Amino acid sequence: MNLATVIRSEEKWLLPTYDRQKVLFEKGRGLYLWDSRGNRYLDFLSGIGVNALGHSHPAISSTLKKQAGRLIHVSNLFFHEYQAELAKRLTKISGLDRAFFCNSGTEAWEGALKLARAYARTQNNNGHKAKWRLLALENSFHGRTFGSLATTGQEKYRHPFTPLVPGVGFVAFNDVEDLKRQFDGSVCAICLETIQGEGGIRPLTPEFLQVARELADRTGALLILDEIQCGLGRTGRYFAYQHYGIQPDILTVAKPLAAGLPLGALLTTNRVAGGMHPGMHGTTFGGGPLACAVAIEFLRTLDGLLDHIQEVGDYFRAGLEDMRTRHTSIQEIRGMGLMLGMELDSADTAKAAVQQLLQKGILINRTQETVLRFLPPYIIQKKHVDEVVRALDSALSASAAKRPPMRAGKTTKRSLR
């Protein structure tokens, strides 16, 4: 197959939902992908945080092959040996008690919202005042299904599909006073990404998360954290909230969980799990033996990588910060571990940077128009960081050379973290 043929067929046969880069990938190994012309690419995006162990990781491939030959699917009408084992491992590393498995991030988030409402109903039945409102954040992203869209604080995703699920209010990002103003006894859950991903790699401040936890505790509302992008090792700890010293009541994870197979999960406490009983929620495919067996292998491998993620992430961040001293187009570096973002001063510069890196055989992506997003596999080494920093440095220099000279007196924003 060649690229032009695939593009023509997709234009004819697919719903026009994606604006893809014009690259046709044929194979991947480790940190690299190869396209149909034999060009090699260093993958610093991991399929938006999914291929966290790189491509064709030997432990993942071998588990996949073994399990595919034994049992792929049984439905949730029957038992298989891996769901409880995977749940046990996830609860151990999260400090939560129970898991529900599904197929994607958005499905995990839908389950979390349903669980929050179901739990609130049990409280309402106990004579408490009715709790039903959800508070989410401006600029958030929780997925594409209706509940997820209803809690996603970005008009561009919501607008074509209104009316959405009712009962959701939006709080200004990291604005403690706004949170306090909007919070009352009718709120059943505060819904947050610990680090906004699609929204431009924006970590919550410790103060904001702390206040959210305290407000929820005060009225019996729940704190739901979406760690679909920032969880499972991405920040150098198992979960990003572990940098903040708080615990959520419900947690959602997905992307890297089954190392490329579709698998999502919500985790919660025994108390909140009491809101569900058999028949209230479910899925046909979610938590099948193939995906769960692979996810167990992913978690086994992750145990040995956390320190490395932290170390190489700090090194990467230092490289980006250093570059900031040389380029006035860089406004801010944000993120933790191997979830990093570089805010540039214009969409054109960001777009050009992504294209120039692509031409040099490096994959990154741009979100919110002006933010370069880096989500490399956890197995990168410092030499790969050096390569990307060098390529980016020269891409930004090339963009700067094409611009009219900057006016004197322009200042740049300071870094958040």
Ligand SMILES: Cc1ncc(COP(=O)(O)O)c(C=O)c1O
């Ligand atoms: C924080 C967050 N939540 C939810 C989702 C939705 O996940 P999925 O695309 O698997 O439905 C994403 C996807 O990018 C995400 O980053």
